Amino acid sequence: MTVGTIAAVDLGATSGRVMLGHVGPNELRLEPVNRFANTPVQTPSGLHWDIHGLYESALEGLAEAARRQPRLASIGIDSWAVDYGLLHGDRLLGSPFHYRDSRTAAGVASVHERVPFAELYALNGLQFLPFNTLYQLEAERADGLLKQADRALLVPDLLAYWLTGQQRAESTNASTTGLLSLSDDGHGTRWNDSLIARLGLPRRLFAPLVQPGERIGTVLPQGASAPGLAGTPVVAVGSHDTASAVVAVPMTDPDAAYISCGTWGLVGVELERPVLTEASRAANFTNEGGVDGRVRFLHNVMGTWLLSESVRVWQQADPSVSLLPLVAAAEAVTGPVAVFDANDPRFMEPGDMPARIAEWCVEHGQPVPASQAEFVRSIIESLAEAFARAVQTASDLSGTSVRTIHIVGGGSQNALLCQLTADHAGVPVLAGPVEATALGNVLVQARAAGFVSGDLESLRALVRANAEPRAYAPRAR
Ligand code: LRH
Secondary structure (H helix, E strand, C coil), X not given: CCCEEEEEEEECCCEEEEEEEEEECCEEEEEEEEEEECCCEEECCEEECCHHHHHHHHHHHHHHHHHHCCCCCCEEXXXXXXXXXXXXXXXXXXXCECCCCHHHHHHHHHHHHHCCHXXXXXXXXXXXXXXXXXXXXXXXXXXXXXXXXXXXXXXXXXXXXXXXXXXXXEHHHHHHHCCEEEECCEEEEXXXXXXXXXXXXXXXXXXCEECCCCEEEECCHHHCCCCCCCCCEEECCCCEHHHHHHHCCCCCCCCEEEEEECCCEEEEEEECCCCCCHHHHHCCCEEEECHHHCEEEEEEECCCHHHHHHHHHHHHHCCCCCHHHHHHHHHCCCCCCCCCCCCCHHHCCCCCHHHHHHHHHHHCCCCCCCCHHHHHHHHHHHHHHHHHHHHHHHHHHHCCCCCEEEEEXXXXXXXXXXXXXXXXXXXXXXXXXXXXXXXHXXXXXXXXXXXXXXXXXXXXXXXXXXXXXXXXXXXXX
């Protein structure tokens, strides 16, 4: 086996990047090509993604990748889940909505009237999140917009379509729509036609499914903005960013939990079979589709969103405020700070997070943080507490006795968060890699191209061999 080079497009809720991945049996190296901001746009119709800007930035990165590496083996695309573009023929019907837009509230009620949540959970195994695709589609249906649409493509599928002309639905991300059939051995092979019909959704919206590792198509000459890009295969990866991140969690122990920590903290364990008990429904745990048919049994905790939204608000008064010095100042805070419920729905939508945290503290008789450093400390303590609680619940519900917690993604660089998570959980934390999502994306492509082989455990061994995670031992509390 040789070392091959692959391109990964990885779009997060606040930034995107194109990476080259150099992969062989003993090599795994990422080479950043470009990074760009992902700035949502508020218009009278609501909060939208700047999908054309994102596509353009991805194309710029891919063009540069092809310049640096004329023999790219393939391209793979991942992004956040649930959001989609509606198409009429090849025409996009408006900018995709951001999942933090509040339009879906009415959609939730009307979906649950047709299919009560308990029944939905038995069918799709998904935790309740008000923005799951099926609720968003219900909002479009009620507005009459679906009459004109003949496809709904999730964001990575939409970009892959623009590159290749092929409309496909990658299964890990499709599992977050709530509209896939869930069988005993997991997700991913069939749309749930009867559920789609009961919800009054047109079946034509849903493209044929592909599994991670399958080829979607090749870059069209008109999709190529650089010589050398046309004809490059576009391969399905775990196109849900969290599915790709979980591929690159360097777990060696089956009794491990993971936290994929970026905007969200996705906290859970990997399983062979879904858990659909009454207890897991009550705890709002999800069974999302993973690569190789694994199940991502996890819960969404609010994540670094609480920090980035707070900093955004502080910057409105003082543009010099930035997160890193505040985290350093938070490390120096010694007295007790409020630990609030990071999962409270009031923190979901964009807005004045410090004010909402203060409001929560007043309502619950806790001290309101007195400075920005105290707010940051309080947020990090609260996230660590919520992470530890979710690990415990994942362990109880799945029967996994967690001995290690892996933190991957941007949050793994936050030493205070990692240490406090270990302390709250009373379990050692292993932190890194930071770029787990891009690594998972690259590894699935590399396996499809034959540069590496084996199951997820072999891919994870390669991640670990190339970057040893940093260990945080729990301290007595
Ligand atoms: C993380 C993520 C998460 C979803 C949310 C919409 O980026 O994909 O797994 O629940 O965004």
